[in-house]
Amino acid sequence: MSTFTLPSTDPPCPVHLPPNLTQDQLLNFPAFKTWSTTLHDTLALQTTNPSHEFHKTPYKLRSLTIQSADWFGPADKKRLGFLKLQAEITNDQDAYLPGSVFLRGGSLAMLILLQPDDAPEGEEEKEKYVILTVQPRIAAGALGFVELPAGMLDDSGTFAGGAAKEIKEETGLEVKGEELVDMTAMAMEGEANAEGLQKGVYSSPGGCDEFVPMFLYQKRVSRGELEGFKGKLTGLRGEGEKITLKVVKLEDLWREGVRDAKVLAALALYQNLKRTAKL
Structure with missing residues (x-):
């Protein structure tokens, strides 16, 4: 299993990949791009909006583990179809949000x-x-x-x-x-x-x-x-x-x-x- 750091994350978020998936394949997967961008922007709202429910103890994305990747199509034209991942999202008081996600896109x-x-x-x-x-x-x-x-x-x-x-x-x-x-x-x-x-x-x-x-x-x-x-x-x-x-x-x-x-x-x-x- 290989690991890289997800761009533009604070704190730095390590991403653990399965053997059949590369960093570029993950980052270019439209469903992952949409999901990760939305999550990033939503987490940011906690700190920028003083009236947010979690403003005092904001949750942060700590790590991502891509548990499996399914590929569609013939061998010469395979495309990434489904991902199963686990997102570790906690605050500084060790409270967590459920982060098991089946990622398939729109x-x-x-x-x-x-x-x-x-x-x-x-x-x-x-x-x-x-x-x-x-x-x-x-x-x-x-x-x-x-x-x-x-x-x-x-x-x-x-x-x-x-x-x-x-x-x-x-x-x-x-x-x-x-x-x-x-x-x-x-x-x-x-x-x-x-x-x-x-x-x-x-x-x-x-x-x-x-x-x-x-x-x-x-x-x-x-x-x-x-x-x-x-x-x-x-x-x-x-x-x-x-x-x-x-x-x-x-x-x-x-x-x-x-x-x-x-x-x-x-x-x-x-x-x-x-x-x-x-x-």
Whole structure:
């Protein structure tokens, strides 16, 4: 196990690496850069803000131990995917904060609403349908987990660009970034965000850094096109994605996708943005 000192830390923070990870690989991993920058800025708030709860006895990052690193893709194009780390964070009175972290970075989720182009006027909401994906999710012990189309953030350039890319891969729909609405960002307009958190939903902040911006895409389609999505096989099969599409009524979404936190978050955002006339 090799060790280096994390830049710009006071006191100096040693980082212990596993054999399959180098200093440069860690420091260039987008998820680690986002997480470590946010943590650094948040810890600094303790000393700069006299009214902070921990101002008198601020917590400090003492050390990081990278316990494991998982790599994705073929041997010639491997990319760092997941990290498991332990952060030692204590104050001068030896009180500590839990620091076990599963680091994977941000993801995207898409609420895709399709409406038949012959839907009766005045009944638009009743005639809206949602595309869900059904796929193996081994972490849940499932071979047919029902959820919103989603994917990890990559180098697409923008959140909207990444969402458009994932929609195409998972549903076959050609979508332009400007056609998408970032519901999470819209709901957070005017929010005080002193800790610099990402504009996304954190589904498990007790142990995972993942944040998920929720995008909305709406389109009018023929009933024939709508039927064509039912049971459609999609996904990047070469990367282990085995996805079947499921189409449900918007009014039934809360029940059909109740196990998926992304479904419930996206539905709550959609309904309340509609209620407040922001959509």
